[in-house]
Amino acid sequence: MEDISPVPIDAKPRKRRWTIIKILGVFFILALVYGTGVAVGRGDLQIGSHFSSQNTNLPSELDFSSVNQVYNLLKADYDGNLDVNKLLDGLKTGLSNATGDPYTEYFSPKDAKAFNEELTGSFTGIGAELGTDSNSNVVIVSPLSGYPAEKAGLKPKDIVAAVDGQSTSGMSVNSVVQKIRGPKDTKVTLTIVRGSAHFDTTITRTQVTVASVKYHEDGAIGYIKISQFSNDTVGLVNQAAQEFKAKGVKAVVLDLRNDPGGYLQGAVDVSSLWLNQGQTVVQEKRGSTIMSTEHATGNNILKGLPTVVLINGGSASASEITAGALRDNGVATLVGEKSFGKGSVQQVDNLANGGELKVTIARWYTPNGKNIDKQGISPDTTVTLSDADFQAGKDPQKDKAYAVLSSKIQ
Numbered sequence: 417m418e419d420i421s422p423v424p425i426d427a428k429p430r431k432r433r434w435t436i437i438k439i440l441g442v443f444f445i446l447a448l449v450y451g452t453g454v455a456v457g458r459g460d461l462q463i464g465s466h467f468s469s470q471n472t473n474l475p476s477e478l479d480f481s482s483v484n485q486v487y488n489l490l491k492a493d494y495d496g497n498l499d500v501n502k503l504l505d506g507l508k509t510g511l512s513n514a515t516g517d518p519y520t521e522y523f524s525p526k527d528a529k530a531f532n533e534e535l536t537g538s539f540t541g542i543g544a545e546l547g548t549d550s551n552s553n554v555v556i557v558s559p560l561s562g563y564p565a566e567k568a569g570l571k572p573k574d575i576v577a578a579v580d581g582q583s584t585s586g587m588s589v590n591s592v593v594q595k596i597r598g599p600k601d602t603k604v605t606l607t608i609v610r611g612s613a614h615f616d617t618t619i620t621r622t623q624v625t626v627a628s629v630k631y632h633e634d635g636a637i638g639y640i641k642i643s644q645f646s647n648d649t650v651g652l653v654n655q656a657a658q659e660f661k662a663k664g665v666k667a668v669v670l671d672l673r674n675d676p677g678g679y680l681q682g683a684v685d686v687s688s689l690w691l692n693q694g695q696t697v698v699q700e701k702r703g704s705t706i707m708s709t710e711h712a713t714g715n716n717i718l719k720g721l722p723t724v725v726l727i728n729g730g731s732a733s734a735s736e737i738t739a740g741a742l743r744d745n746g747v748a749t750l751v752g753e754k755s756f757g758k759g760s761v762q763q764v765d766n767l768a769n770g771g772e773l774k775v776t777i778a779r780w781y782t783p784n785g786k787n788i789d790k791q792g793i794s795p796d797t798t799v800t801l802s803d804a805d806f807q808a809g810k811d812p813q814k815d816k817a818y819a820v821l822s823s824k825i826q
Contacts, residue, residue, distance in 0.1 A: 470702060470703070504769075505522070505524045505771070508522040508524075508767075508771065508773075509522045509588075512773060512775070513588075515775075515776075517760075517776050518548045518552060519760055519762055519774070519776050520762075520773075520774065520775045520776050521588065521589075521590065521773075521774045522771060522772075522773055522774075523590065523771055523772040523773070523774065524771050525769060525770035525771050527590055527594070527771075528770060528771050528772040529770075530594070531590075531772065539597070539623075539624055540597060540598065540599065540600050540621055540622070540623055540624065541593075541596060541597045541621060541622075541624050542563065542564045542565045542568075542596060542604065542619045542621060542622075542624075543559060543560040543562075543563020543564055543565045543566065543622070543624045544556050544557075544558070544559045544560065544563075544565035544566075544570055544596075545557040545558045545559075545560070545676035545730075545732075546576065546589050546592060546593060546596075547589060547676075547732070547756075547758075548589060549573065549575070550790055553575045553576075553577075553584075553609075554575070554576045554584045554587065554589055554592045555572075555573050555574060555575050555576065556570050556571065556572055556573065556574040556576065556730075557572060557676045557730055557732055557756060558572050558674035558675065558676050558730030558731075558732070558756075559571070559572075559674065559730070560624065560626060560643060560674070561641075561643060561674065563622065563624055564619045564620055564621070564622055565619065568617050568619050569617070569803075570606075570608070570617070571610065571729075572674065572728065572729035572730035572756065573729055573756075574608050574609070574610050575608065575609040575610070576592060576606055576607070576608065577607040577608065577609050577614070578606070578607035579592060579595040579596055579604065579605070579606060579607075580595065580604060580605050581605070581607075582595070597621070598621050599621065600621055600622055600623055601620060601621065601622070602620070602621050603618050603619065603620050603621070604618070604619055604621060605617070605618045605619075606618075606619065626643055626644065626646075627643075627648070627652070628642060628643055628644045628645070628646040628648055628649045628652065628678075629641065629642055629643070629648070629649055629652035629653055629656065630643075631652075631653075631656035631659075633659075633660065633663055633665055634818070636664075636665060636666040636667065636825055637665065637666070637667045637668070637669060637818060637821055637822070637825075638656065638660040638665040638667070638668045638669070639668075639669045639671065640653060640656050640668065640669070640670050640671065641671040642670070642671070642672055642675050642686070642735070643674070643675055644675060644676060644677070644678050645675070645677055645678030645679045645682035645683055645686075645734040645735070646678055646679070646682070647679070649678070649679070649682045649686065650681075650682055650685040650686060653685075653686050653689065654689070654715070654717070657689050657717040657718050658717065660717075660718070660721075661717055661718075665721070666721065666722070666825045667721055667722040667723065667724075667821035667822075667824060667825050668718055668721050668722075668723045668724075668821075669723075669724050669726065669814070669817045669818065669821065670723060670724070670725045670726070670738075670742075670748070671725075671726045671814070672725060672726060672727055672731045672735040672738060672739060673726050673727060673728040673730060673731060673752060673813070674728065674730035674731070675730070675731050675732070675734075675735035676730065676732045676733065676735070676756075677732050677733025677734035677735055677736070677758065678733070678734050679734060680698075680710070680734060680737070680761060680780075682734060683697070683698070683734040683735070683737040683738045683741070684697045684698070684710045684711075684712070684713070684737075685713060685715070686738055687712060687737075687738050687741040687742060688712040688713040688714065688715050688716060689715060689716060689717050689718045689719075690716060690718050690719055690721075690723060690742055690745075690747045690748065691712035691716055691719070691741070691742075691745055691747065692712060692714070692716060692719070693711070693712055693713060693714030693716070694711050694712060694714075695711060695712045695745050695783075696709055696710070696711060696712075696741075696744075696745075696783040697710045697711060697712055697737070697741040697783070698710045698737050698740075698741060698780050698781065698782065698783070699780065699781045699783075699785075700761055700777075700778040700779070700780050700781075701778060701779050701780075701781055701787075702777075702778050702779070707778050708778075719747075722821050722824040722825060723742065723747060723748040723749070723821075724748065724749050724750075724751050724817040724820050724821055725738070725739045725742055725743070725748045725749070725750050725751070726750075726751055726752045726813055726814065726817055727739050727750055727751075727752045727753065727754075727755045727793065727795060728752045728753040728754075728755070728801070728813070729753055729754065729755065729756055729792075730756060731752075731755040731756060731793075732755065732756035732757075732758040733756075733758040735755070736755050736756070736757075736758060736759075736788060736792075736793055737780060737782075739755065739793055740782035740783070740784075740786070740788070740793055741782065741783060743782075743793075743796070744782050744783035744784040745783055749796045749797070749820060750793065750794075750795040750796045750797070751795050751796065751797045751799055751813060751816050751817050751820065752795050752798070752799060752801075752813045753795065753798060753799070753800060753801075753813075754792040754793065754794050754795070754798075755788070755792040755793045756792060757788050757789060757790045757791050757792035757793075758788075758789065759779055759780055759781075759787045759788045759789030759790075759791075760776045760778070760779050760780070760789060761776070761777055761778045761779070761780055762774050762775060762776055762777065763775055763777045797816060797820070799812050799813045799816045800812075800813075801813050
């Protein structure tokens with residue numbers, strides 16, 4: 417991820433201890449099998465509540481004989497210096513990649529520090545959220561409004577084929593992020609594939625500081641833009657709701673376009689502003705088993721106000737949960753374009769070495785029982801935003817939302 421990745425940190429370190437020889441052995445066999453790596457995107461992140469494992473049939477111990485043989489041969493014959501810490505990090509990366517899940521990822525201590533610094537909402541980069549597509553290409557999930565990536569014309573689902581001439585094939589998203597980031601006012605060149613087009617774009621890095629919510633009133637209509645579900649989102653949206661109520665706002669536009677997601681609880685609390693206490697926001701399932709159901713809290717300051725939710729291809733994870741909850745409960749209409757399609761929940765576990773493991777723990781379903789992973793949510797009214805519209809400063813999607821609401825409150 418190039419930009420914001422809010423991450424709750426409360427899980428305990430793993431207690432299992434392996435000998436160095438076993439750890440190194442597993443690394444090398446996994447490196448051989450999964451050497452190309454699996455690109456990893458962001459997920460909906462929640463505070464760690466460990467579910468019962470589906471993998472109780474796995475052996476308690478792995479057979480290390482063959483991997484020990486590989487390790488010993490490498491130690492004896494490799495022409496170069498081997499670094500034990502890098503080998504251990506490589507092992508853990510291989511273990512997470514071996515799941516075949518693009519949203520399960522190991523962070524080394526260095527990467528974990530960078531990952532958690534994003535919680536502050538301030539870092540140096542180009543202002544774009546990165547993820548993967550179904551072919552494990554590293555792609556733009558969403559460019560952040562007002563930052564260099566957007567100004568350079570990057571769009572959701574653009575493939576980042578190379579960074580400064582180095583191919584991203586086989587690289588994790590985190591590795592690509594580290595290459596894109598750099599000191600303020602330096603340049604980075606991305607090779608972009610968009611459909612049949614293939615082009616380079618050079619972007620100047622800047623300090624990215626993001627307030628997750630912006631809002632204002634347009635006469636009787638209140639407008640809320642959530643750029644990410646971060647640790648300040650719920651408070652800011654509540655503030656907007658209170659001001660709308662005090663000023664007699666009669667309808668609301670909730671703009672979730674290019675919102676890549678974030679905290680699961682943020683989606684629950686924001687959705688609750690429109691819903692009765694106890695109404696379903698989202699369900700988490702493992703297979704067909706419901707592991708948990710998140711309900712509205714009852715803080716429904718905006719209940720009864722006609723609402724349009726704006727979505728597009730950059731709306732992912734927590735923003736999709738919110739859009740799905742409001743539509744399925746009959747309190748909002750969706751306008752725009754099909755959303756990204758991210759239907760799994762990740763948990764972050766702290767590791768004893770200072771690293772972290774982000775692991776998929778469940779799939780989420782809208783109140784009507786739909787999992788949108790790789791499918792996205794289709795709007796009730798489809799309105800596209802073309803390149804020409806963007807360049808001309810036009811926003812037909814937002815215009816349509818206002819038109820829908822104006823007809824309801826007149």
